[in-house]
Amino acid sequence: MNAKYEKIKEIMEKELSCSAHNLDHVLRVHNLCIELAKYERDVDFDVLIPAALLHDIARVKESQDKTGEIDHAVLGSILAEEILNDLNYKKEKIEGIKHCIIAHRFRSGNEPQTIEAKILFDADKLDAIGSVGIARSFMLAGQFGQSLSRKDELNDYLTQNTSENGRLKDVSKHSPMIEYEVKFKEIPEKLHTQKAKEIGTDRLKFMDEYFKRLTLEIEGIR
Numbered sequence: 001m002n003a004k005y006e007k008i009k010e011i012m013e014k015e016l017s018c019s020a021h022n023l024d025h026v027l028r029v030h031n032l033c034i035e036l037a038k039y040e041r042d043v044d045f046d047v048l049i050p051a052a053l054l055h056d057i058a059r060v061k062e063s064q065d066k067t068g069e070i071d072h073a074v075l076g077s078i079l080a081e082e083i084l085n086d087l088n089y090k091k092e093k094i095e096g097i098k099h100c101i102i103a104h105r106f107r108s109g110n111e112p113q114t115i116e117a118k119i120l121f122d123a124d125k126l127d128a129i130g131s132v133g134i135a136r137s138f139m140l141a142g143q144f145g146q147s148l149s150r151k152d153e154l155n156d157y158l159t160q161n162t163s164e165n166g167r168l169k170d171v172s173k174h175s176p177m178i179e180y181e182v183k184f185k186e187i188p189e190k191l192h193t194q195k196a197k198e199i200g201t202d203r204l205k206f207m208d209e210y211f212k213r214l215t216l217e218i219e220g221i222r
């Protein structure tokens with residue numbers, strides 16, 4: 001990594017402390033971005049790499065915000081601009097990086113427009129599924145005291161535990177299996193690049209086998 005990237009990494013290490021969105025996630029996304037970029041043309045790595053390293057800079061600030069108003073993609077692009085200015089990035093690169101960061105999130109309403117933004121979006125979503133996705137969701141489950149499986153009927157659970165802004169009312173009632181049913185399963189179809197769709201479909205197949213087997217083991221059948 002070059003000196004600027006090392007500096008960004010140092011800043012990120014300080015900013016991220018919660019378990020599932022820590023620097024490990026950022027580095028996995030960085031690696032996936034490089035892999036996905038191999039299958040695309042005209043990728044600007046001076047935009048993609050800093051965007052990958054900075055994309056979740058405001059993640060902890062969002063989770064600590066009780067009002068529910070902070071969107072880490074929006075705040076992240078503002079914080080990234082300050083850092084990139086300090087590191088003497090050119091204005092056009094900063095704009096490209098900011099777009100990647102603001103568009104990396106499903107809920108932000110900003111669709112990725114550039115190839116770099118599409119790659120970052122895809123890499124970030126891929127890190128939520130597959131064996132890493134299983135491990136990450138159980139890390140969160142441990143953090144919030146969740147159960148291994150879901151006990152209630154899924155639709156009843158969703159109406160009872162989701163508030164108007166789409167956030168969970170009680171995180172402890174959630175579980176990796178519910179997250180798989182309502183969120184992870186939809187990921188591959190929402191991806192932009194062909195290679196990410198392939199990796200996503202493969203990762204989902206693995207998750208499906210895992211959760212089926214988990215259900216059988218919980219029921220004592222296997």
Ligand SMILES: [Fe+2]
Binds near residue numbers: 055059104105
């Ligand atoms: Fe994010």
Ligand SMILES: [Fe+2]
Binds near residue numbers: 056
């Ligand atoms: Fe992320």
